[in-house]
Amino acid sequence: MIYRELSFFSRSDTERKAGDIFAEEIEKRCGNKPRFTEKADVVFSEEPDLGRDEYRIESESGSLIFRASGIRGFLYAVGMFLRKTEYRDGEIRLVTDITGSYSPYMAIRGHQLGWRTLSNTYEAWTPDDTYTYIKDLMFFGCNTFEHTVFDDVARKRNALMKQSEKDYIRECTEKAKTLDIDVSFWYPNDEKPLDESVKDRKAFFEDVPAADFYFPPGGDPGEYEADEFLHRTVEIAKAIRKIHPDVKIYPSAQSPHGFGHWGDVFIEEMEKLPEEIDGIITGPNCAMPLHELRRRLPLRYPIRLYPDITHNVRCEYPVHFDRDDWHYAWASTLSRESVNPRPTEYRTIHRLTRPYVIGSVSYSEGINDDINKMVWSALDYCPDADLTEILGDYARLFFPGADTQKAVNGIFGLEKNWEGDPAENPHIETTLRFFEEMASETPSLLENFRFLLCLFRAKCDRLVQMRRQTELLQIRQAKKRLACGDLDGAEAILKEPVSAEYRKLHDDIFAIGKTLFESCGIQLDTAHYFADGWERGAVLDTIDNPVTDRLWLLDRIDYARKLPETDRPRFLDSLLNRGVAKKGNYYFSFAENSFTELGEPQEPYFYMDFQGDRPNVNNGTIPMAMLKVYDHYSFRMKTGGLTGQNGYRLRLNLKPRYRDEVTAFTIKINGKILYQGKQYGGERDEVFEKELSAPGFECHLYDIPDGYIDNGCVELEITEPLVGVMLSEIFFEEKEN
Numbered sequence: 001m002i003y004r005e006l007s008f009f010s011r012s013d014t015e016r017k018a019g020d021i022f023a024e025e026i027e028k029r030c031g032n033k034p035r036f037t038e039k040a041d042v043v044f045s046e047e048p049d050l051g052r053d054e055y056r057i058e059s060e061s062g063s064l065i066f067r068a069s070g071i072r073g074f075l076y077a078v079g080m081f082l083r084k085t086e087y088r089d090g091e092i093r094l095v096t097d098i099t100g101s102y103s104p105y106m107a108i109r110g111h112q113l114g115w116r117t118l119s120n121t122y123e124a125w126t127p128d129d130t131y132t133y134i135k136d137l138m139f140f141g142c143n144t145f146e147h148t149v150f151d152d153v154a155r156k157r158n159a160l161m162k163q164s165e166k167d168y169i170r171e172c173t174e175k176a177k178t179l180d181i182d183v184s185f186w187y188p189n190d191e192k193p194l195d196e197s198v199k200d201r202k203a204f205f206e207d208v209p210a211a212d213f214y215f216p217p218g219g220d221p222g223e224y225e226a227d228e229f230l231h232r233t234v235e236i237a238k239a240i241r242k243i244h245p246d247v248k249i250y251p252s253a254q255s256p257h258g259f260g261h262w263g264d265v266f267i268e269e270m271e272k273l274p275e276e277i278d279g280i281i282t283g284p285n286c287a288m289p290l291h292e293l294r295r296r297l298p299l300r301y302p303i304r305l306y307p308d309i310t311h312n313v314r315c316e317y318p319v320h321f322d323r324d325d326w327h328y329a330w331a332s333t334l335s336r337e338s339v340n341p342r343p344t345e346y347r348t349i350h351r352l353t354r355p356y357v358i359g360s361v362s363y364s365e366g367i368n369d370d371i372n373k374m375v376w377s378a379l380d381y382c383p384d385a386d387l388t389e390i391l392g393d394y395a396r397l398f399f400p401g402a403d404t405q406k407a408v409n410g411i412f413g414l415e416k417n418w419e420g421d422p423a424e425n426p427h428i429e430t431t432l433r434f435f436e437e438m439a440s441e442t443p444s445l446l447e448n449f450r451f452l453l454c455l456f457r458a459k460c461d462r463l464v465q466m467r468r469q470t471e472l473l474q475i476r477q478a479k480k481r482l483a484c485g486d487l488d489g490a491e492a493i494l495k496e497p498v499s500a501e502y503r504k505l506h507d508d509i510f511a512i513g514k515t516l517f518e519s520c521g522i523q524l525d526t527a528h529y530f531a532d533g534w535e536r537g538a539v540l541d542t543i544d545n546p547v548t549d550r551l552w553l554l555d556r557i558d559y560a561r562k563l564p565e566t567d568r569p570r571f572l573d574s575l576l577n578r579g580v581a582k583k584g585n586y587y588f589s590f591a592e593n594s595f596t597e598l599g600e601p602q603e604p605y606f607y608m609d610f611q612g613d614r615p616n617v618n619n620g621t622i623p624m625a626m627l628k629v630y631d632h633y634s635f636r637m638k639t640g641g642l643t644g645q646n647g648y649r650l651r652l653n654l655k656p657r658y659r660d661e662v663t664a665f666t667i668k669i670n671g672k673i674l675y676q677g678k679q680y681g682g683e684r685d686e687v688f689e690k691e692l693s694a695p696g697f698e699c700h701l702y703d704i705p706d707g708y709i710d711n712g713c714v715e716l717e718i719t720e721p722l723v724g725v726m727l728s729e730i731f732f733e734e735k736e737n
Helices: 013-030 071-083 127-138 151-155 165-177 194-206 226-241 262-270 290-296 328-334 343-356 367-381 387-398 404-416 427-441 443-447 449-483 487-494 500-520 550-562 568-576 686-692
Strands: 007-009 042-046 055-060 063-068 085-088 091-094 100-102 108-112 144-148 182-186 213-215 280-282 303-305 359-362 586-589 607-610 628-632 634-639 648-654 665-669 672-677 698-704 714-719 725-734
Touching: 007 013, 013 042, 013 071, 013 085, 055 071, 063 071, 071 085, 071 100, 071 127, 071 387, 108 182, 108 367, 127 165, 127 367, 144 165, 144 213, 144 359, 165 182, 194 226, 213 226, 226 262, 280 290, 290 303, 290 343, 328 449, 343 367, 343 387, 343 404, 359 367, 367 387, 367 449, 387 404, 404 427, 404 449, 427 443, 427 449, 443 449, 449 487, 449 500, 449 550, 449 568, 487 550, 550 568, 568 686, 628 634, 634 725, 672 698, 686 698, 714 725
Parallel strands: 007 042, 042 063, 108 144, 108 359, 144 182, 182 213, 280 303, 303 359
Antiparallel strands: 055 063, 055 100, 085 091, 586 725, 607 628, 628 725, 634 714, 648 698, 648 725, 665 672, 665 714
């Protein structure tokens, strides 16, 4: 259906509010405000029999009838209309038949928008900005908005925060309730005596006009044993319900660090069926896997998911969560909270988790995950929705006038850009071209923060690719010089200036960063835009981090110059062959190799401690091969081909911690104990540490006795049951004659 202009009709106050929002949203997209008239294209009609989350769209005598029981359902209907309309050449084109009855799959569908300095965006917003964003979320079926309440926020502020946390939360809650959206409060425990904690929360909730959910996390933060945590939750719940009788209490099964058996105690307490608790939340730092929690938790308590859809690394769902192979060049430069559309990956996570939960409220730290929020809400409402259609809805809703298919391809492209080594990825230039063509065809998009977020990411991706491709070529050429002992020639190659094309792209990225801060408040650096830290979305602080060994090689060239000339050939040979697995040897780097090459799956819930975006680490003093550190209680691998005749030794590049506490560090080869005892045993290779490793790491060597290797094959197992092992590289090396 095509409209040259639109008209709408409404009668009751609720219908009129919905109609006004409809008219405002249409005017934003095409410049013409729909007329109010009795014979209208769109008619709003209250239907008390429908649930709050349901709506119907009917066609009658050329009009679309939006039926809902209140403003929430009407906003879903408006959202459906907006998601299915395109705006071009003065026409409003409804691209598909939207008539039908709609009801959600999940009961809870929400997002946390925490107004605190840790956020990379939200504290720059006014209550009006948040109200607008809540409407946008509701157009995709969201029904819950969550505040964060943190005592430290009152003490830690920045120049972006124009009012008190108390005033902001009160105003936002008032505005949110005019849209009939549920309001939740993430409110962590403190270290005060219980009566003081109750008093503080009572005072807080007396100032809040409405409260639908209270969410105290079990940990992250919070440092109480499970029984004390739940006792405090129950006592606080009693106080809150005297103010807001219908508030639902959902504590989380997130375990504090260092509390053994916390999850078991939590379940024991929940089996007592405390009536003050309505449900349980699970999320990062979970006490147990979701499937186990659902199996052990009494069925009367539903589970609400708290999925982290905002972070890329050092998080619950890192990029490529099922294989953890996000390339170190991306992680180093784009870090933890860059613009990160991951539609296919989050659909997979949604499918894995949805059988166990009644919904979710996502963990978000800013606008960087905007697309992820809309995708997750759409899947919560209709899990079988087509992903291409959801992204098409996003494009039609937020990129008015743009080519929908190009936008969809571009968003998918941003996710594909992160596959593998950026130097080898053919999607990156194509993805950037999609967004550049859209900007050329629809110049108004350059004033659209959501489009600029995508363009910014696409340009960042291309910048990283260009730098890595150029530097890898420089390194290959420089190593040829080093093989001849030509330090000066190698240094000159590694110091060649970047191209004019690269400089222009770099300038474009920083200019877009400024525009984004001014338009949506995203804080892309610490110096100018008030980012709380380099990992809090400050991509402009990390985009120039090393993505190859270029700087490290320059540092090693300086080191070589200080050596006696008689020692240089030995050092340069070691440098050029570092990480090169000669025939009959084996080498594995967690940064440069894939987990699939290990031949053994690791036990779940290992942690990858990424070093590359840390400015005090990735600064030219560490080789790229050491940027990822495997951190877990056990490690397993198997390989073959160790057929040398001179015997072998195992070399491990490790990161020590809690040294005095480690007494059972164990290495086994083919089931035989190679070492067992304190951290880390073996023989320290201090020459390797000084010349080829990085500060804070240790290299340990272990002679492998005859009979440990079976026909060239090894199964390596490393365990430490108390604090685990932190491992960056593994070498099996044939001994010299």
